Amino acid sequence: MTAPIPGSEIFSSRPLDPDALSRAVGGAVPLHTVTQEQIDAVDPLTYEVIRHRLWSVTDEMGEALKRMSGSPIVTDANDFDFAVSDEAGQEVQVGLYNTMLVGAVDLAIYWTLRNRSANPGIADGDMFLCNDPWVGGGLHQSDVIVYQPIFHDGKLFAWTSAICHEPDLGGSGLGSFDPGATDVFSESVPTPPIKVVRDRVLQRDVADAWTRRSRVPMLVGLDLRAKIGANTVGRDRLLAVIEQYGADTVKAVMKRMMNDSEARLRAKLSGLPDGTWKATGYQDQASTGDRGLHKITVAMTKTDDRLIFDFTGTDPQTGVINCTYAGMRGGVMLALLPVLAGDIPWAAGGLMRCFELISEEGTINNATFPAAVSRGPIGPAWLTGNLIAECLAQMLDRDVDLGKNVQASCCGTWDTAIVAGLDQRGEQPVPFLNILMEPMAGGYGARPVADGMDTGGLFCIPMGRIPDTEMTEFLYPLLTLWRREEPDSGGPGRMRGGVSASLAVTPYGSSVPMGLVFASAGKAVAQNGGLAGGLPGNTGLEILARDSGVRELLSSGKLPGSLDELNGTKEIGACYAESYLAPGEVLYMHWQGGGGYGDPLRRQPDAVAWDVANGKVTVEGARANYGVVIANGELDAAGTADLRASMLDARRDRAAAPVSQEATVDLRNARRIDDNLAEVSIGEARVIACAHCGRLLGDTKSGKLSLARYEGPSSAAGPQIRSAPSEYVDAEVVFRQQCCPGCWTAVYSGVVPADHPDHVGELTALLPAAPID
Numbered sequence: 001m002t003a004p005i006p007g008s009e010i011f012s013s014r015p016l017d018p019d020a021l022s023r024a025v026g027g028a029v030p031l032h033t034v035t036q037e038q039i040d041a042v043d044p045l046t047y048e049v050i051r052h053r054l055w056s057v058t059d060e061m062g063e064a065l066k067r068m069s070g071s072p073i074v075t076d077a078n079d080f081d082f083a084v085s086d087e088a089g090q091e092v093q094v095g096l097y098n099t100m101l102v103g104a105v106d107l108a109i110y111w112t113l114r115n116r117s118a119n120p121g122i123a124d125g126d127m128f129l130c131n132d133p134w135v136g137g138g139l140h141q142s143d144v145i146v147y148q149p150i151f152h153d154g155k156l157f158a159w160t161s162a163i164c165h166e167p168d169l170g171g172s173g174l175g176s177f178d179p180g181a182t183d184v185f186s187e188s189v190p191t192p193p194i195k196v197v198r199d200r201v202l203q204r205d206v207a208d209a210w211t212r213r214s215r216v217p218m219l220v221g222l223d224l225r226a227k228i229g230a231n232t233v234g235r236d237r238l239l240a241v242i243e244q245y246g247a248d249t250v251k252a253v254m255k256r257m258m259n260d261s262e263a264r265l266r267a268k269l270s271g272l273p274d275g276t277w278k279a280t281g282y283q284d285q286a287s288t289g290d291r292g293l294h295k296i297t298v299a300m301t302k303t304d305d306r307l308i309f310d311f312t313g314t315d316p317q318t319g320v321i322n323c324t325y326a327g328m329r330g331g332v333m334l335a336l337l338p339v340l341a342g343d344i345p346w347a348a349g350g351l352m353r354c355f356e357l358i359s360e361e362g363t364i365n366n367a368t369f370p371a372a373v374s375r376g377p378i379g380p381a382w383l384t385g386n387l388i389a390e391c392l393a394q395m396l397d398r399d400v401d402l403g404k405n406v407q408a409s410c411c412g413t414w415d416t417a418i419v420a421g422l423d424q425r426g427e428q429p430v431p432f433l434n435i436l437m438e439p440m441a442g443g444y445g446a447r448p449v450a451d452g453m454d455t456g457g458l459f460c461i462p463m464g465r466i467p468d469t470e471m472t473e474f475l476y477p478l479l480t481l482w483r484r485e486e487p488d489s490g491g492p493g494r495m496r497g498g499v500s501a502s503l504a505v506t507p508y509g510s511s512v513p514m515g516l517v518f519a520s521a522g523k524a525v526a527q528n529g530g531l532a533g534g535l536p537g538n539t540g541l542e543i544l545a546r547d548s549g550v551r552e553l554l555s556s557g558k559l560p561g562s563l564d565e566l567n568g569t570k571e572i573g574a575c576y577a578e579s580y581l582a583p584g585e586v587l588y589m590h591w592q593g594g595g596g597y598g599d600p601l602r603r604q605p606d607a608v609a610w611d612v613a614n615g616k617v618t619v620e621g622a623r624a625n626y627g628v629v630i631a632n633g634e635l636d637a638a639g640t641a642d643l644r645a646s647m648l649d650a651r652r653d654r655a656a657a658p659v660s661q662e663a664t665v666d667l668r669n670a671r672r673i674d675d676n677l678a679e680v681s682i683g684e685a686r687v688i689a690c691a692h693c694g695r696l697l698g699d700t701k702s703g704k705l706s707l708a709r710y711e712g713p714s715s716a717a718g719p720q721i722r723s724a725p726s727e728y729v730d731a732e733v734v735f736r737q738q739c740c741p742g743c744w745t746a747v748y749s750g751v752v753p754a755d756h757p758d759h760v761g762e763l764t765a766l767l768p769a770a771p772i773d
Contacts, residue, residue: 001639005724008369011134011192013111014325025036025276028117031087034154039252041260050253051345052246053446054093057237058082061230062095065162072475073218074166076467077437080164083252083348084232084238085109087156090349092254099337100139100377100385100460102348103330103722105161107136108145112193120195123384124151124492127197127231129210131169132190134369139327139377140530141188141524142166142176146196146227150235152247158254160234162227166220168433170213170560171374174517175418175435179289179576180371181320188213188374197228215420216433237326265344265354266305272402276301277394278759279387281751283364284524284574284728286319287372287526291720291730293525293753294321296383297364300391307355309388314363320519320576322367323376323384328359330377331384334460337344339392357671375519375576377677378414385460386527393531397674403448408451408497408534410441410459412527413520415540419581421507423477434476436503436589438483440466442499442724443537443593445491445528451607452498452594454616455485477509481550486538486590487618488719492625493596494603494675499616500538500593504560506550506586509750513582518542518573522592524725524733526751532675533746535625545586563588572727582709590722598675600626601644601745609635618719618730625718648744655708657741662723664694664742676740676747677705695742705760707738707747714751721751731755 022031061082066075081097089109094102108130116122130137137145147161169188172178176188183191207224211217216734242250280297294557295315301308309332323331332355333348341351359366363609365380367373386409393406420433442460444452457464469480479584481504490499507514520529526536547568553560560566565588573579581587608628611617622628627638627647667689671676677702678691686700698705714721717735725733732754738747748760 002367005370005470011132011369013134013136013676015107016110018090021088021110024114025117029113029122029581032157032247033087034248034255036083038248039255039615042249042252042256044615046245046249047256050241050250051257053083053241054254054503057234057241058084058093058095060237061160061162061234062097064233065164065226065230066580066659068222068229068720068772069164070222071164071167072437072471073167073435074223074465075117075732076465076471077440078461078463078465078707080162082162082234083160084234085161086251086254086349089113089159090258091298092257092347092349094346094348096462096573098461100330100334100381101143101163102337103333104136104138105163106349108193109159111135115658116193119305122149123715124149124193125197125199127228127362127542128193129206130193131188132192133324133326133373133376134190136326138163139323139330139381140373141169141190142374143377143655144169146224146231148197148231148235148650150238152239152242153638157242157247157251158238160231160238164223164227166214166223167202167435169220170215173578174420174515175433176417177374177416177418177517177519179320179372179517179519179578183372184370187372191704192645196224202228203402215431219231223237234296237444253563257345257347260350261341261344261347262350262353265351266342268340269302269305269307269354272302272395274303275395275399277391279390280757280759281383281387281527283321284521284523286321286515288574288576288578290319291578291728293729293731294318294364296387298384298387300388300613302395305354308358309355309356311363311365313362314360314365317364317367317371319381320372320375322364322371322373323381324373325366325381327376327381328365328384331365331381332357332388334385335389335392338459338462339396339407342405363476365506378416379521382460383527390529390531394674397448397532398672400672406531407447407494408445408452408491408531408597409528410520410594411500411592412702415439415542415589415590416517416519417542417589418517418588421477421510422512423509424511425509429611429621429678432476434478437467438501439591440464441501442591443500445594446491446493446495446530446534446597448597451496452490454490454498456498477507478505479508480505481586485615487615488621489593490616491528491530491535491537491594491596491720492599492600492718493530495534495596495737496598496603496611497528497530497534497537497596500591502588502590504586504588505581509572509579511578511583516579516581516587518575518577518579520575523575523723524728525753528592528595529750530595533599533749535600535717535720535749536595537593539722539751540592541590541722543588544573544579544581546571548584548586550586551584572723575728592718601647602739602745605635605637605640621719647657648694650743651710651737651739652708653708655739656708657708660706660741661696663696666691667691667694673754676745690740690742690745693740693743693744695740696741706741707760708741709742710737711735711754717749717751
């Protein structure tokens with residue numbers, strides 16, 4: 001663990017109450033405020049018109065950023081976001097792009113108000129730049145925010161902000177990812193808020209110092225101007241709204257937007273059962289050469305209209321797999337926005353009032369300076385979001401209507417591969433750097449009522465896209481051999497997880513080896529877990545095909561379509577590593593699909609047959625995961641019935657059955673817990689039973705279930721497990737499945753460390769939900 005550096009604590013930003021913030025600012029910056037009476041006085045029609053105008057302001061900011069940026073990360077992949085905030089920094093309206101950033105934007109403004117108001121001052125025409133993830137704004141140094149105060153009649157009225165991921169900001173690793181970094185000083189240097197625009201003029205000295213650090217300074221400089229332009233659009237449009245409706249009315253609408261979002265979320269929470277739900281996940285490896293597993297654990301407690309997320313017990317910060325408080329908060333918003341607030345306007349300043357974070361300092365998702373944090377948003381922050389989504393799913397699944405928002409984990413994480421080298425296709429060789437953005441096409445998790453979307457995107461970037469292959473080949477000396485969906489990559493379940501895809505590229509237009517950086521997780525332990533007995537989607541896999549013979553194949557007019565068609569050695573890429581890609585070699589990436597929902601043996605055979613016919617599942621995958629027999633392209637109904645019966649027998653024969661009373665209960669008045677579990681009242685007692693066969697499994701008082709348990713090699717989970725965990729970590733990783741000992745329906749299925757805690761059945765303080773159909 002890196003020792004804390006005295007003095008660095010002043011850069012740690014935390015949420016502040018607006019009144020306390022106003023007192024801290026004092027008279028240095030006059031703030032425009034309104035009273036509760038003014039907020040209440042806004043009529044409904046005016047409220048809706050101005051609310052939608054503010055929404056259009058953020059949309060125009062996003063379009064401006066995309067039109068001016070030259071980075072495919074922005075123009076193709078939509079890895080950016082923007083916001084309009086009130087005078088105190090509370091987010092009033094956010095974009096539908098990288099939603100993790102929502103948890104960080106306000107933190108930077110709070111810090112700026114506290115630490116920049118007196119010196120160098122906050123004035124009309126200023127803009128600030130920040131890439132310090134401890135201050136906020138972004139989740140790691142590659143997230144760069146430019147934000148501005150907007151004044152009206154001499155008072156600070158609001159803030160606008162624009163933020164995107166930069167391709168490279170220096171440090172010892174390509175793309176500012178150093179998989180062997182021991183602290184932040186091997187990465188891009190964090191820059192706390194600095195005034196980059198004064199009196200509406202870009203400060204040339206600051207801009208030069210900023211772009212000088214990068215391996216691609218022209219792109220970074222263009223992105224800087226694009227974010228300045230997006231903020232300028234935001235200021236002009238917001239001032240036009242103020243001019244039309246009046247400053248007090250617009251501010252009253254902004255405050256009411258946050259209040260309404262808060263009230264609607266609190267009302268939704270009030271109608272949900274109180275209780276505590278737990279989830280634990282892991283990061284495979286921490287840095288180059290590491291073979292350990294590193295844990296994040298959370299207990300989510302819902303009481304009345306409030307949530308508490310307690311991360312106590314999470315492992316200490318280590319390697320490059322750390323994120324700051326902003327990252328942890330961003331991970332919470334990653335899950336909360338689509339799962340709980342999908343039908344509520346995203347006035348994030350109001351939504352974030354509804355939860356509290358408890359976390360020990362110096363852990364992998366609340367790291368202290370100077371921890372290495374380059375992997376922050378796509379490692380621990382993302383995993384934090386997956387775990388929060390799992391807890392929310394357990395809470396919501398008890399209600400049939402709210403259960404429609406339940407979703408198994410999406411693609412688990414982001415597989416990072418950065419390629420950099422020399423482009424020799426023109427008259428003069430030029431350097432290039434490319435972050436492969438194809439993993440944007442991840443598989444979505446399954447829901448109780450629907451399969452996950454195939455290559456549907458990322459949970460955290462609703463508007464995300466993958467790059468145009470032809471544009472990639474135009475910009476970089478790379479030839480794409482294939483980019484396609486991969487069968488058997490979606491998590492098996494009663495509802496199937498969305499399939500993921502793979503990519504194979506080879507150098508084309510460069511005669512020298514290219515640098516290559518890997519940074520990912522979910523290769524040994526699944527990060528795309530299923531729900532209610534559903535299995536995880538595929539584990540990630542990167543392979544380098546050396547001496548592949550690809551040039552000879554291309555010369556003969558043949559385009560290879562699989563790794564089997566390539567010669568030479570095939571090296572499995574580590575989670576974190578620096579390597580190279582030479583001419584004649586092939587880089588293969590297969591990122592992750594979504595988790596499944598429900599026992600796959602309860603999936604309709606016709607749905608599996610459709611999956612096989614459409615390339616989502618192989619014939620072997622249909623047999624191994626779903627017990628469905630496809631012969632000569634047709635469903636064999638009788639063979640399927642026999643195979644499923646034998647698979648249920650196999651579950652019984654291999655499992656350690658619990659010592660419990662073989663009793664059943666009447667399910668007619670049962671209340672749903674999830675796809676497989678139900679709560680039944682027997683007199684004053686409440687018990688848990690199998691929702692399929694009525695087998696008594698436990699009671700709500702003890703909170704533990706008597707389930708049959710099996711643990712075997714991870715490969716027993718099915719063909720979606722692409723490689724052996726021993727390739728990456730030393731810890732034993734198993735396929736764990738827990739079943740009802742009456743009908744042998746799978747209640748839980750996971751690929752986890754052998755010492756993974758048993759959260760199944762930890763059902764605390766159950767309240768009546770919805771009757772089972």
